[in-house]
Amino acid sequence: MDEAADRRLVVATCATTAALALGGSRLMISPEDRGRDTLDRIETGLRTMAHRWETMAPSELVERLDLIARHTETMAGSRQSAAVRRDWRRTHSRVLVMSAVAQGDNGMSGRAVVSARTALVLARHVGDAPTAAHAGVVLAELAAYTFDSVDDGLALALAARATAPSSHTAVLAMTTEANIRAGRGEPADRVMAVLREAEDLARELTPATQGYALDGLHPGYLPTFGGAALIGAGALDEGRQRLATAAALFDRSRAPGALAAVRLYQASAAVHADALDEAQTLATRALATSAVRPTAWLTNGIMSLADRARRRGADWTGLVNQAREWAPAAV
DSSP states (O other), X not given: OOHHHHHHHHHHXXXXXXXXXXXXXXXXXXXXXXXXXXXXXXXXXXXXXXXXXXXXXXXXXXXXXXXXXXXXXXHHTSSOOHHXXXXXXXXXXXXXXXXXXXXXXXXXXXXXXXXXXXXXXXXXXXXXXXXXXXXXXXXXXXXXXXXXXXXXXXXXXXXXXXHSTTSHHHHHHHHHHHHXXXXXTOOHHHHHHHHHHXXXXXXXXXXXXXXXXXXXXXXXXXXXXXXXXXXXXXXXXXXXXXXXXXXXXXXXXXOHHXXXXXXXXXXXXXXXXXXXXXXXXXXXXXXXXXXXXXXXXXHHHHHHHHHHHHHTTOOOHHHHHHHHHHSOTTO
């Protein structure tokens, strides 16, 4: 999705809003039909943006989604039939979930919480369980990893899983749950049990293409974040096997962010094994892989690994400085 496509979406939405405000009495097409046509265009644009998510900088995603969100919010409150207005509110909630993820990646944690909470309430109101669950997963990750509220994060992940238990968002929730349980020091067997449930469900779902998990999951998602959870729980061999599988499923040119996550988690496994030179090499590769896509989570992850390595006598000052210089401006 390029800037021209964004402009077309916004112009179409503005035109529809203006027509509805004037009553549309001179137009042969009903306001409801115009509203649905614009809604379809925006949904198509969101799917395109989701597909290209991995190749776009979070700051760019935030800017584009802010623009779209202003207009979906306007349309959701305009004079239309109840059914069309409900569909606009559903789309607005999906835009807000995507915005929350982009804002979090860009180091805008406070805004991400507001966007995700609003999306959760709106999705519940229109009966969109998968989007409500997705918003819950975003909130769980923010609580556990940004605001250091692990118990709240686990409760939110469990609630998200229960909200849409048969959808791809339940897999998102279970991988988040597994990682939080690992971070709490729970036994590897407990973490593995959660991941097996996620794998069982994932086998029943249609896999998605690379990109943001708007309506499905790429096959590399579960081995990436499942592997990370097992590393965190101390099951290094199992975790490394999953991460090796994930690395083979991502193309660097099309999914640099996902591949960077794999390299970061492989670096974490190396630190666990006290292979500090290997860990630094992998962390450096993670940064290089995502060079065009600066994210707060990768910068923070590298700095966390550097702290762990320093406690073992290693000096990653150069890499830490590179990560800080590369980080989003909001961090």
